[in-house]
Amino acid sequence: MPGPWQPATVLAVRTETASAKTFTLRLPDPRPHLPGQHYIVRLTAPDGYRAQRSYSVASPPGGDTIDLTVEHLPDGEVSRFLHEAVMPGDTLEVRGPIGYFAWDSKTPVLGVAGGSGVVPLMAMLRAARRDGHPGLIQLVVSVRTPADLYYSRELPGPDAAVVYTRQIPAGFSRPAGRLTLADLAPAIRGHQVAYLCGSSAFCDSAASLLRDLEVPAARIRVERFGPSG
Amino acid sequence: MAFTRGFTGRRQQDPRLPPGQYDAGADWPVLSAESTPSIKTDNWTFTVDGLVESPVTWTWEQIHALPAARYEGAIHCVTSWSKFGMRFDGVSVDTLLETARPMPGAAYVMARSHTGYTTNLPLEDVTGGKAWVVWGVNGGPLPDIHGGPARLLVPHLYFWKSAKWVSGLQLMDHDEPGFWERNGYHDHGDPWLEQRYQGD
Secondary structure (H helix, E strand, O other): OOOOOEEEEEEEEEEEEOOEEEEEEEOOOOOOOOOOOEEEEEEEOOOOOEEEEEEEEOOOOOOOEEEEEEEOOOOOHHHHHHHHHOOOOOEEEEEEEEOOOOOOOOOOEEEEEEHHHHHHHHHHHHHHHHOOOOOOEEEEEEEOOHHHOOOOOOOOEOOEEEEEOOOOOOOOOOOOOOOOHHHHHHHOOOOOEEEEEEOHHHHHHHHHHHHHOOOOHHHEEEEEOOOOO | OOOOOOOOOOOOOOOOOOOOOEEOOOOOOOOOOOOOOOOOOOOOEEEEEEOEOOOEEEEHHHHHOOOOEEEEEEEEOOOOEEEEEEEEEEEEHHHHHHHHOEOOOOOEEEEEEOOOOEEEEEHHHOOOOOOEEEEEEOOEEOOHHHOOOOEEEOOOOOHHHOOOOEEEEEEEOOOOOOHHHHOOEOOOOOHHHOOOEOOO
8 A cells, every 4th residue: 555645855867768767766754565566756836736647666675765767758747857857866756656566576477568568577577586586587578679678787688588579689589570479488487477567559469479378367467558648 | 735846837737637637638548457358248247236126137238228328528547647528328327226226225336347356436426327337438339448348437436446347236235445445546536536545
């Protein structure tokens, strides 16, 4: 359950890609999140006008900071402000953690991410790696080009495959193309819960592939990232 | 009130927008915790049971034979988008309850879906012309992804109360949390009071 609004201090702003930045926030009242959950960021103008949006936590739980990775959407009122105006030392009102798209850190996970949908799954992957359970989560990330890959110092890896839909990096053997059964099959283990995150169309197509791989619908969780500013 | 340094907002707040909401314009974002089911209308049913004089189940044909009802107006999602000028077609929940006849003790309903999703509402929020079961949107059939073939529509509350793929209403004498409500969302969900999460 989310706590009250709290004023978080921006400690660092990091560029992930041309359209994504990660904001490290220090929380005065830290509340442990489950990997996969999100926070709301609320902006308030001097005249009382407010705008708020939800952003997934990219960092594993622990400590008094969270990393929120924010995609700069073309017409996004909040994401544009965060990208263009916010700098270390600023205060942002946040509330969280929130969400059912959450991992208990024990259940084996198949994570399937499209583009910016990697953010909540990265929190899971980082938690598993940090806690000495590599392989408990198997991640498959689909991005358009190498320049679109978030967290490229940590991806790909033995527990995280990356597929490219438009353009492949040098030395990569899989041709560019949409996610297929052959991309997902190597990541399937027994007793996994599948966490799908990305655009609505991506999630539907990934869910359909998982059904073909006989993953029961009851073991599929979906978080759809839409245009939400 | 704590201001955000440098933030002025890009426009005046539209008076039709509840606090903290923005106009999604032409987009209709999709949010659901499950993969999208494909539900055939051949064996679709809708049931009203619990504290009613006469539990009733309608088939797809039977529910379409009831008097048609339309909602035109706004919808508000807890993730902060709102949409204006929506038109939904279906049947009023009042019509369904006239047949099932709620017992005097009935005060709450649990809406349930063919997927197992649930959401709880006070009975007074689904009666008096405030709630519908809808299968049409903006002149076409309701798509799977938005809860088709039929969803509950309770547009004066946040949209998670408008259960997608709805399969029935159970009338109860007490309130119980549904799916999102067990996960921290508000039991009532009035967007004008910003009842997003438990405790708001």
